[in-house]
Amino acid sequence: MTAPARPEGAGRLGVRADRGSRPRGGSRTSNTAPRPHRYRGSRQGKAPWLYLAPALVVLGGLLVYPIYQLGLISFFQYTQAQVSGGEPTTFKGFGNYTELFSDSQFWQVLVATVVFAAACVVSTLAVGCALAVLLTRIRAVPRLALMLAALGAWATPAITGSTVWLFLFDPDFGPVNRVLGLGDHSWTYGRYSAFFLVLLEVVWCSFPFVMVTVYAGIRAVPGEVLEAAALDGASQWRVWRSVLAPMLRPILTVVTIQSVIWDFKVFTQIYVMTNGGGIAGQNLVLNVYAYQQAFGSSQYGLGSAIGVVMLLILLAVTLVYLRLLRRQGEEL
Secondary structure, three states: OOOOOOOOOOOHHHHHHHHHHOOOOHHHHHHHOOOOOHHHHHHHHHHHHHHHHHHHHHHHHHHHHHHHHHHHHOOEEOOHHHHHOOOOOEEOOOHHHHHHHOOHHHHHHHHHHHHHHHHHHHHHHHHHHHHHHHHOOOOHHHHHHHHHHHHHHHHOOHHHHHHHHHHHOOOOOOHHHHHHOOOOOOOOOOHHHHHHHHHHHHHHHHHHHHHHHHHHHHHOOOHHHHHHHHHOOOOHHHHHHHHHHHHOHHHHHHHHHHHHHHHHOOOHHHHHHOOOOOHHHOOOOHHHHHHHHHHHOOOHHHHHHHHHHHHHHHHHHHHHHHHHHHHOOOOO
């Protein structure tokens, strides 16, 4: 009689292979698992920085170096005499900052700048968001006309737009006074009316960026969400406040920070429309005030100190705003 055939894997080699294929502990699996190469990981970590290197070099030349020079000049006695070489440059330390903070006009200009920039930011966001929602409600031809008109306003240079707005509100030839029946009323004579006129021009040339950006964000919102809100009977304001605004918060954060930076350092509109800051400096903002100190009075060190203060204020506002969003659990 012949012996029955053994089942496959019953021999010594099969048993050993079977036992070896079943790990009993964590030590055996850790020995057999492939280990990642440290060299490959280091190369993958350096690759993004290599791609960003050209942009970082350009930013270093166009941004970091001027800021360094601005901060450096703010610590020196640097006037026209030092520029021309007639007198040596002397180190003042924080002397320019002490002189600046002890000047009552600086604090008046700072308060006026903050209030004016806040009004411009709120107005720009309100107009831009309202028109972005309107773009989603109108047909293709009116939408195209509105976008072309808005982009035309955005592309207009600030000095050109300021000159046009001055003509529109001119007390002698401006059409606005004729339509409103104000006679020869001068909009740039009073402090608040001049600020209001500049605010209109700033909003006019700034809202297109907000409108286009928010409109692109609204188009990315799923249509089912808006349909569900409409079926629940939500009004347009409720849809914006409860549905669109929370979903568009990262986009609104970007446009808000951009608007704060642009409106806080506005220069051309104030300088052109109020003739360098208004009567007796009643319409001065920090950027125009720094220009007057640096180039009007040849106090380049004091003007640089004002520029450093503006930079620190903008950095503080941006960081505080981003920190508040992170506390609310938002990711940018």
